Amino acid sequence: MTDAVKNSAYDVVVIGAGPVGENVADRTRAAGLSTAVVESELVGGECSYWACMPSKALLRPVVARADARKVPGLGGAVQGPLDADAVLAYRDEEASHWKDEGQVSWLDGVGADVYRGKGRLTGVREVSVTGPDGRETRLTARHAVAVCTGSRAVVPDLPGVADVRPWTSREATSAKEVPGRLVVVGGGVVGVEMATAWQGLGAQVTMLIRGGRLLPKMEPFAGELVADALTEAGARIRTGVSAVSVHRPAQDGPVTVELDDGTSVEADEILFATGRAPRTDDLGLDTVGLEPGSWLDVDDSCRVAGSDWLYGVGDVNHRALLTHQGKYQARVAGAAIAARAQGDPLSRTEPWGAYAATADHAAVPQVVFTDPEAASVGLTLAEAEEAGHRVRAVDYDLASVAGSGLFAQGYRGRARMVVDLDREILRGVTFVGPGIGELLHSATVAVAGEVPLDRLWHAVPAYPTISEVWLRLLETYRG
Template sequence: MAEAEYDVIVIGGGAVGENVADRAVQGGLSAVIVESELVGGECSYWACMPSKALLRAGAALRAARDVRGAAQSVTGGVDPSEAFARRSEIIHDWDDSSQVEWVEGAHIGLVRGHARFTGPKALRVEAADGTVTELTARHAVVVSTGSDPLLPDVPGLADVRPWTSRDATSATRAPATLAILGGGVVACEMATAYASFGTAVTLVVRGQALLTGQEPFAGELVRASLEKAGVSIRMGAEAASARRDDDGVTLSLTDGGSLTAEEVLVAIGRTPRTTDLGLEAIGLTPGDWMQVDDTLRVVSAGADGFDWLYSTGDANHRALLTHQGKYQARACGDVIVARAKGEPVDDAPWGRHVATADHEAVPQVTFTDPEVASVGLTAAAAEKAGYRTRVVDYDLSWLAGASVHADHYEGKARAIVDEDRKVLLGVTFAGPDVSEMLQAATIAVVGQVPLDRLWHAVPAYPTLNEVWLRFLETYGR
């Protein structure tokens, strides 16, 4: 059995954990990452990167078909085998050698295996070959273990070996038919991707709308596009039972109907990957989300007095997005360094050592057709939070940039104005390629840029960014 001591121990070697460790090392501390799977984590191999790679072929083909001159050159559809091959190249065939090389070059330690707490600042790591390493932290332990797909307690569902998001993004062939349980981001993105591969897709959605966390028009546009692509959408239904036979998986639904598909993908939510970490050894409940303050220090019930335990990324349930997890990681690493050196922690709203942008200023892109790009609060969320608002809507197809971009551009945009401060609380775009417009909106929301000042941020013509001028004109001075 080996033993080692570091200033900081990070459980989880995904993009979030890597950033925590890197910030700690840059601040002069020693750090080690404990990873039980691939260094680079979920985003690199099973989520963000492979899913967007699978979506790209269909998006490029649709874009070409909507521009006269290019459309005449399109003679076929997406080649699924080539799309899967490109995906595999982008994620290096699930080989983390380059990620390990980066970790070593950043002077971060790496221990392969599954970590469990044995006490405060103490972990036991067991590798696949049975090798055990005992780790002790001088200053901090950071839980960056991410989340797993949530499987509902539906009779027979576990027995049919359903796909999770990992299976959908790591497949090597497109099934002839696919049933997807869910109406959120993963469900809509995978429906978009597999429909482009020629798969007959059926979405089974519990509620009456898609992408319910977004502005309603976004889900409506995505639904219309999916249906145009041949996706069948069953609203107001859930799986009541499941069974697999030679014909595939048959789902009995709560609306009294049923459907049979070659595969079924469950995409109804996430659950924290904290079940088997030995949290009971430090007074916490296994399987719970890790509640944290704005310095990312754990404040879960039972953690009172623990000044050494932190959590970043999905595991703390603040914003289940890779870019937000990395943002938290940078703040967390800086906090740990500051506290280790006895330096004051700047906990002002926009201080360096706090993560506050994951409260009301979260940017997110859903890579469906059309894309949905949003930041900050929706109109409903702003009203619920007690703001006095005005909603400004604009049809993106009216922009000169839209007419150049595509022959049949369809999209909408919405800005939520705080009427008391005359700043933006949220912005949502839905349309082709709107993801590239999001950072400007994020800066406006996070920076609380006054509307009077935005008049002087002149958008280039003719681009989709001209929507910023149209927002202001619609709002009026």
């Protein structure tokens, strides 16, 4: 850990020490560039303490029990409730009990200097760090400043919302006890995952969805299958309604949510899973001619438009708000920063090259860890058509694959590949069903590699696995 100094110069200054900032620092240090990393909260960021790790720790026991209940000879042994205290303890362990010593040690190990405090741009290649004790340190970057501050949950400005102490994704993943009743506002990934987790842990969940379906950014059948399973588990899903006001009359009393159809819902806690905003509002963007609070417009090397030194990596550029995609961008940006520092102007930034985060446009993978799981990569059918591609959707019932019947009785699922008819490659793939998350990387390789369908015929799936769906999809396409 670096002792605070009045002025220090580095080759690279990284603002934000989440997974994205850590990976930028790792790549710039590997290239021999001195690197400072500034963090105002916990080193390891949102993913480690309030998102990926704690949420999946909450979900894993819920989904494992749901899968086990469908296995002959095992279902009767797992009919009781989950041990909520044990699950929460497991969650705490996976979140490192909200302590970051291990992450700090990792950054120390790669040779990056960590500065605790609030980092703000004060001019070109200049960052001011205000430490916990109020002391200021000024850092100068010889080559680059990388903004890796991520995003924050958005709470709608509803009457009464300030007084009800609403949950966002942070409270939903770190809560110390199971609420009796939980209202979830929003049907995206955070909404469905937290509804799945807390319903499985014993809460009575009601979801309020302004639109017509869950998981609106995925193929329509994904949200339909997840909604069916949530409803069967006991959750209530109300679509086409919006909250107009909320109130909690007593300090420890219930929350009442008034809806635009004239009805109301009462719960012990309310979670708003209604979108994200960039954490750039107090970053000093105005000192370098940018709008405070805005998403950062970047090129494929993650360099901010109009700048030769400022990079926006991860959520702040709004390209793909996913930890793994931000880490991918960090690897690209780190390589680009190092090359430019060595005098390479990167005149060639061709797609799929070392300095271009092309997958952000063409092959973004995502797994939604619900019951059933939903996983996708690349474009949906609607997105491919909107982009002007001549495509065809090829669907297959996952329950018809031998491996799915062995995985669980009564298996329900669906697979779709979106075929580019002109190039005979895949533009996108979606799987929905129990246990399909680990299938996704095969689809990601096919989409990112633009593997011709004729060659995919020679990728033989092992029998009897769920991955046999690849053969069935190709057979369906060929007719």
